[in-house]
Amino acid sequence: MNLLREKLAKWDQPQQFMAQGIYPYFRTIDSHQDTEVMMDGHKVLMFGSNSYMGLTYDQRIIEAAIEATKKYGTGCAGSRFLNGTLDLHVELEHELAEFVGKDEALVYSAGFNVNAGVISCVTDRNDYIICDDRDHASIVDGRRLSMSKALKYKHNDMADLEAKLQKCEPNAVKLMVADGVFSMEGDLAPLPKMVELKKKYNANLMIDEAHGLGVFGKNGRGVCDHFGLTNEVDLIMGTFSKSLASIGGFIAGDKEVINWIRHNSRTYIFSASITPAATAAAKAALQILKDEPERQENLWKITNYALKAFKDAGFEIGETESPIIPLYVRDAVKTFQVTRLAFDNGIFINPVIPPACAPEDTLVRVALMATHTKEQVDRAVEALTKSFKQLGIL
DSSP states (O other): OOHHHHHHHTOOHHHHHHHTTOOOSSOOBOSOSSSEEEETTEEEEEOSOOOTTOOTTOHHHHHHHHHHHHHHOSOOSSBTTTTOOOHHHHHHHHHHHHHHTOSEEEEESOHHHHHHHHHTTSSOTTSEEEEETTOOHHHHHHHHHSSSEEEEEOTTOHHHHHHHHHTSOTTSOEEEEEESBOTTTOOBOOHHHHHHHHHHTTOEEEEEOTTTTTTSSGGGOOHHHHTTOGGGOSEEEEESSSTTSSSOEEEEEOHHHHHHHHHHOHHHHTSBOOOHHHHHHHHHHHHHHHHOHHHHHHHHHHHHHHHHHHHHTTOOOTTOOSSEEEEEOOOHHHHHHHHHHHHHTTEEOEEEOTTSSOGGGOEEEEEOOTTOOHHHHHHHHHHHHHHHHHTTOO
16 A cells, blocks of 8 residues: 555645646747747747746857757756855856946855745844744745744735734844845735835845846846845845746855855755756846846836726736736736636636735746837737636636
């Protein structure tokens, strides 16, 4: 008797959705990522990508990845801690630190590993980690791996955050961690108020810029730069899989803090290095962000156009302030149904159901790229309006 298999075989939720023809995950793309992709044999408009700058098929980035592979090979065969540090890694770290305005940066092989590895190692059992209740899963897991006392505050509720800070021992480290841009709802962390509370309670602040990098701030330096509060944020995290057209992530901060993380973060010192190709791709994309501010300008033009179009069509889009536009459905089955109907009408969007949101807040997520056109947005609004009305949501 295989007890593990028997136990797990009882979970058949995916099979139920498959039987209804509305299972939305693991669709195969057989083209490069762009505003239009080939998926399941036909062309669809891609409104489910995190490639905010539209750089994933930029030939300059592709060539940089190819040249790095030719020079260094396909992998580093070890961790950064031992034999896996390349001069290319160090160069990218220096450029990232300068870009986000911090002393030093460390590059990880995956963005998830940054949050899981940093949050779990910078505080001890006498300290506190205080998180927004809608923080990304990687932040949640970093908090779970830590020995510190964990506290959660209601989403962007600064009164509740202050109440949590008041519960902490005054002389303990109190690390507040939040997404700069919340990846499902598209709203921003209220950094000015968080900085006020940081100073009032002698706390520390870490901001996840995964969805802010490239989008907010000068040349895409992120939400911290957008608010003019870079110097007040102790740790800035970012990923390469969104605006930087690669895979991996980084943490940036004061040299003393980075020195500790470099020697104590388990997901850094016990993981193989980020590949030469991914490193070179991120490096090339970062240079494009600096050299071509018009990409960020285009993103905001199409974002503002889309925000108005969805509002005018009657969609409930919440408090989004970013290229992430949530269209609330508030029913899990209908969320999958509308995703299927949209796909059949040539529009790819992402469904968001628990645990990525509360059961009453299910939604489909529209994400914009700098390379989207107004005509493509119009087609999406038309198709989604039809789908929502067909299901009685709109």
